[in-house]
Amino acid sequence: MTTQTKPEEAPAAAAGDAFLSVRDLKVHFSTEGGVVKAVDGLSFDLERGKTLGIVGESGSGKSVTNLAVLGLHDRRRTAVEGSIALDGQELTEASEKQLEKLRGKKMAMIFQDALTALSPYYTVGRQIGEPYMKHNGASKRDARVRAIDLLQKVGIPHPQKRVDDYPHQFSGGMRQRAMIAMALACNPDLLIADEPTTALDVTVQAQILDLLKDLQQEFGSAIIMITHDLGVVGNMADDILVMYAGRAVERGSVREVLKTPQHPYTWGLLSSMPNLTSDVDEPLMPIPGSPPSLLNPPSGCAFHPRCGFTDLVSGERCSGERPTLPGGRAAACHLTGEQRQQVFIEKIQPRLG
Ligand SMILES: Nc1ncnc2c1ncn2[C@@H]1O[C@H](COP(=O)(O)OP(=O)(O)O)[C@@H](O)[C@H]1O
Numbered sequence: 001m002t003t004q005t006k007p008e009e010a011p012a013a014a015a016g017d018a019f020l021s022v023r024d025l026k027v028h029f030s031t032e033g034g035v036v037k038a039v040d041g042l043s044f045d046l047e048r049g050k051t052l053g054i055v056g057e058s059g060s061g062k063s064v065t066n067l068a069v070l071g072l073h074d075r076r077r078t079a080v081e082g083s084i085a086l087d088g089q090e091l092t093e094a095s096e097k098q099l100e101k102l103r104g105k106k107m108a109m110i111f112q113d114a115l116t117a118l119s120p121y122y123t124v125g126r127q128i129g130e131p132y133m134k135h136n137g138a139s140k141r142d143a144r145v146r147a148i149d150l151l152q153k154v155g156i157p158h159p160q161k162r163v164d165d166y167p168h169q170f171s172g173g174m175r176q177r178a179m180i181a182m183a184l185a186c187n188p189d190l191l192i193a194d195e196p197t198t199a200l201d202v203t204v205q206a207q208i209l210d211l212l213k214d215l216q217q218e219f220g221s222a223i224i225m226i227t228h229d230l231g232v233v234g235n236m237a238d239d240i241l242v243m244y245a246g247r248a249v250e251r252g253s254v255r256e257v258l259k260t261p262q263h264p265y266t267w268g269l270l271s272s273m274p275n276l277t278s279d280v281d282e283p284l285m286p287i288p289g290s291p292p293s294l295l296n297p298p299s300g301c302a303f304h305p306r307c308g309f310t311d312l313v314s315g316e317r318c319s320g321e322r323p324t325l326p327g328g329r330a331a332a333c334h335l336t337g338e339q340r341q342q343v344f345i346e347k348i349q350p351r352l353g
């Protein structure tokens with residue numbers, strides 16, 4: 001058995017001229033148990049003002065990818081290779097100081113849990129105003145005005161009063177809004193939202209997603225929306241990147257990926273989702289097994305131990321040869337286009353809307 005190690009996206013080795021261009025990104029952690037290949041050859045592009053949804057089960061490398069874009073990995077025990085170009089600037093070669101300047105001003109992150117991002121010791125207003133003071137040289141008074149303005153924009157009632165509250169005086173949904181306000185303080189061109197609504201109930205979730213869409217219209221930010229929920233990307237994103245075991249397995253527009261998915265893993269994700277299954281007679285079809293350890297990922301196609309279609313591929317290709325992901329609309333799988341179409345029409349499409 002051989003394992004192919006060539007770059008995932010062979011034809012596009014150099015960074016493209018998209019606003020954010022990631023090429024053959026690898027993020028490997030040295031641990032006591034060995035090297036964790038959390039991201040292992042990932043490429044994608046994002047244009048200004050557009051939203052890319054990155055989806056995949058827990059542990060597929062979504063958060064690690066985006067922490068790499070923000071330059072937040074501990075460089076002493078993390079190897080980051082490949083290229084991350086933001087507006088033409090190569091971030092993998094940027095100094096800590098340069099990255100710190102970019103974070104907040106040019107790119108900002110919205111985390112899943114506002115409590116970990118907000119300090120309990122400072123008022124909400126001070127924390128929203130802080131990056132504005134730091135990056136724009138604004139006075140304390142201007143930063144406070146800015147904070148009130150942003151609190152209003154994200155839908156906090158009585159912002160003049162609430163600006164002096166501490167995070168614990170806010171509800172979960174309001175804290176999430178406050179964190180969005182904090183991220184927007186300096187009009188970042190790139191906003192990375194990592195499972196921003198996972199901890200919230202469905203109604204608040206929908207409100208926050210609507211809010212993000214409105215703010216994107218107003219601020220023109222590019223957004224990376226990380227989620228394990230395909231419903232969320234269907235609602236928010238222009239393009240989707242499906243990740244499995246630290247690699248991209250499928251990429252396309254939202255419509256293409258949700259309506260005519262091409263990769264067996266995406267089929268599994270979609271077939272196990274209750275709200276995208278139109279025909280109630282079709283039972284949900286969860287993906288068997290669980291995501292692999294990235295300390296010792298499966299050979300060949302990392303999905304092969306869980307894939308129900310390996311018998312359609314001749315020889316031992318699924319376990320022996322890593323499928324590549326060509327540029328553009330594509331899936332990384334050894335099935336032929338004809339095989340995929342046939343399986344899709346016979347087995348998958350009847351389950352989807
Ligand atoms: N600092 C770290 N050291 C070692 N392994 C890590 C570290 N951070 C993340 N990982 C591992 O990398 C893999 C991908 O993690 P992550 O990107 O957080 O997944 P998710 O897709 O759920 O966001 C997981 O197996 C996780 O355990």
Ligand code: SF4
Pocket residue numbers: 263264265301302303304305307308309310313317318323332333334335
């Ligand atoms: S390459 Fe083989 S194991 Fe991987 S998704 Fe395609 S058919 Fe399944």
Ligand SMILES: [Mg+2]
Pocket residue numbers: 062063064194
């Ligand atoms: Mg994550």
